[in-house]
Amino acid sequence: MTAQAEETWDLVVVGAGPAGASTALGALVADPGLRVLLLDRSDFPRDKSCGDGIAPHVLDVLAEVGVADVVDDWAPVRHLELARGDLRVARAMRREAHVVPREVFDARLVERAVAAGAVLRRHRVASVDTDGGTPLVSGRLAGRVVVGADGAHSLVRRTVLGERRQRRAIAIRGYAPTTEAVRGRQVIRYGLGRHPSYAWAFDRGDGWANVGYGELLAQDHDGGSPSRRLLLDQLEGLIPGSASTGGQWRGHHLPLSSWRWDQPDGPVLLVGDAAGLINPMTGEGIYYAVASGVSAGRAAAHSIADGRPGDAGARHRRDVRRLLARHLRHTWTASRLSGSPRVVDAGIRAAARDQHVFDTLVEIGLGGGRIDARLAGGLVRSLIRPPRPTEPRGS
Ligand SMILES: Cc1cc2nc3c(=O)[nH]c(=O)nc-3n(C[C@H](O)[C@H](O)[C@H](O)COP(=O)(O)OP(=O)(O)OC[C@H]3O[C@@H](n4cnc5c(N)ncnc54)[C@H](O)[C@@H]3O)c2cc1C
Known part of the structure; x- marks a missing residue:
């Protein structure tokens, strides 16, 4: 397969959104000498349909690869209001978020990946051939490891996992x-x-x-x-x-992510939306994109250093599961529960009564939280006890 390749790279990343740029950064921070090709069908800056909400967890991950300052000139947002009909809670979040247009945020991450040594090329990937050992992208670009960061309609995902039903x-x-x-x-x-x-x-x-x-x-x-x-x-x-x-x-x-997250063995890795990693309760995906991206970049770098690029898939699966599996099961459960409007109402009431419940819901919605006893208890209380007209509604 490599014999047919016109170019051979250590790492080929398909898609240069937050997941792809973070993959390149994760790899190059682990090994600055890696040859990394970052492909996108669009020129940057480019727009992307998104709420532009950057959770603090995103910056925690970007700090690990030295680029958390990409949002520094945008004003942070501290307050969150949740409402359904007449029910409403508005409180300060424990940590501030940012709202940065993706046209700005994504282009800055790409710039930083290029500054770290990635080669950015405009190219629409048409195929990924995984039959012969070293994967071949678009029939001519060999990558010892290839990462699919090509978003919600990922071609790389379809290639390695086939057509799977997903919420x-x-x-x-x-x-x-x-x-x-x-x-x-x-x-x-x-x-x-x-x-x-x-x-x-x-x-x-x-x-x-x-x-x-x-x-x-x-x-x-x-x-x-x-x-x-x-x-x-x-x-x-x-x-x-x-x-x-x-x-x-x-x-x-x-x-939307489901109860269980999967990644096949081998040298082709999936990250971000291509890996089906969007919080099913809130639709937030940038944190999972950068977290799975940095993880994939590191897995690629370490597997290549070991001379076993084919181990990268198993390594990436283990690392992402360690980081996210428990949280994803809790968000999945929370999203199923919030399929009932009564539960949404109960959540808003409980969050209005108790800052801890509010903070826990925010965490579950953004990337780190779990359903704990106090949240569960608050929900049950709100479900079985009808609200009084004087019930507090947050600040
Ligand atoms: C309306 C909306 C609101 C949202 N709001 C939020 C929010 O407020 N906060 C939040 O955290 N998340 C939000 N999300 C989710 C978030 O937008 C995604 O999770 C995030 O963009 C995932 O990043 P990514 O890098 O995986 O994919 P993308 O950002 O989609 O990047 C994929 C890249 O791959 C490129 N590409 C695709 N196919 C090919 C190909 N064949 N060849 C080469 N390049 C290719 C594309 O051009 C693109 O640049 C929202 C999503 C939507 C739709």
């Missing part, structure tokens, strides 16, 4: 002028009619807010996705003024 959501995003109700906040309003669904407005801190709406697709959504009109009508209904004053609309699918 998916669909969401649309735009930008609208920041209103007083949203200033300094991330606002999430759960749908009343269509469930599970929510609309969001996240203040970027520069006079604009990222606004959008997403909902879970039925398992048999082959019959078609909701129309753009319907998504925008839902957004306007939940956050009045956002769709009518917004623009730059972009929709996209979200492949």
